Amino acid sequence: MGKLVECVPNFSEGRRPEVIAAIAGEVEKVEGVTLLNVNSDASHNRTVVTFVGEPQAAKLAALNACAKAAELINMEQHHGEHPRIGATDVIPFIPVSEITMEECVQLANELGQEIAGKLNIPVYMYEAAAKTPARVKLPDVRKGEYEGLKTAIAAPERHPDYGPAKMHPTAGATVVGARQFLIAYNINLSTSDVNIAKKIASTIREAKGGFKYCRAMGVMIEDRNMAQVTINMVDYTGTPLHRVFETVKSEAARYGVNVIGSEIVGMVPLQALIDTADFYLRFEGFDRKQVLEENI
């Protein structure tokens, strides 16, 4: 299917339907791009748009949506629960198929320069596209939010990576970057003891010495009277699904508990399922092009 990138821009508007429709419309009308989802939250006053497309088409869609947001959103009047620094708050690119993270970083840099050059909005690069370790994490880049950054941006250590060291008068600033696809993954246990789920979660999460690309919590699913390990797989190429599944299965056995099932919440890239089949069936030299549908 050729090079394909996902883009998930977040906009600081979750209440005015006509503004949301105008921004999403900019994405939809670019050829070579498929709009997958528009998710608006009124209390956050924020909209998350998900689309996929050929890299240059995706970049154009992101730029046009960002320009529309700058035109229709005034950060001086924006209030909401979610942290933000601009009308277009953050734009991550995510590799989907036949594209490397390095290419997504390059694409993010091109977009950052265009947003700065054409729209006069200061741009910070984050995650895989960060220029310094201090800008890898989004909360660090967003420190002080829109209101605080208006003065903080003048300090050399807060200067943007592209564009003026001065907030856009209505659109603020924007964060652009590249990251891996996030898979929301739950593993269900044959116990109603949430403490077992919590203990297992602590063994697999990075913060406690577990897998580098794994965030995990133990929770109780009340309506099934069942404990669950709920997981964010933040880089399935580094920490694959099967490794987390097998580790949870093994840790659960230590308590005499079985894994009764697992759930993918939302989307999963095809490659993560191919990697799973590859591991369990011990494939030798399997090529993604052998998937019939990949040739269409």
Next chain:
Amino acid sequence: MGKLVECVPNFSEGRRPEVIAAIAGEVEKVEGVTLLNVNSDASHNRTVVTFVGEPQAAKLAALNACAKAAELINMEQHHGEHPRIGATDVIPFIPVSEITMEECVQLANELGQEIAGKLNIPVYMYEAAAKTPARVKLPDVRKGEYEGLKTAIAAPERHPDYGPAKMHPTAGATVVGARQFLIAYNINLSTSDVNIAKKIASTIREAKGGFKYCRAMGVMIEDRNMAQVTINMVDYTGTPLHRVFETVKSEAARYGVNVIGSEIVGMVPLQALIDTADFYLRFEGFDRKQVLEENI
């Protein structure tokens, strides 16, 4: 991606490139169809064309290719090692996505009627589209080949399902039907004793009390000094990959032998890999639409 069917017509010409190109060209020029492969064998004097497409487009491509073969191939002058009864020898439809076997049977019947009505070629329906048990297997339908069928066709039990009970003077007769996708699958063993592979193969194949949709043999891979179970999975929806893999692993262990790997030879439908991940990760309620690429 919508309803998708694969079609793998076999033509009785494997030597004249211009004839092969003309037949494949008829497929290629139909909108909504993707030509995947053209495989010609000179000693068989036969060409296998593989394409996928939307059902009605695939049917049109098959009809046009069949008409072109009837125009350019004269069975009176055809010689080759492979059994055959007509210029277009056999046309199977194979469900790929969002289409049932019943719909493929219906499509095959429509094509059979069109070939009979428009080209005046007698048509036999086989496999899932067979009208009687005696016509399920291709060798049974092809009995006597082109030369023998010229007289045999007059007997009521050999009358075609559609069209005249008389061979087309140059194009002969054609077999049309529907079957499942065939996955060629090898499982490699940590032994150089081919007898172990042969014993394992006999436990999984239908003929010896094994899996209904499994053909298997034990062979020696000389250049790796390794025994292999080589398998044709003739219906992965009835006998899935994981079940065959796990059974071979378990039977091999009985001889102190391990499975060191497995290979998919050629194409595999995406669904077979999803089914594999679903089994091993014990998915609850996974929907194919959750595969990101399926939404594009």
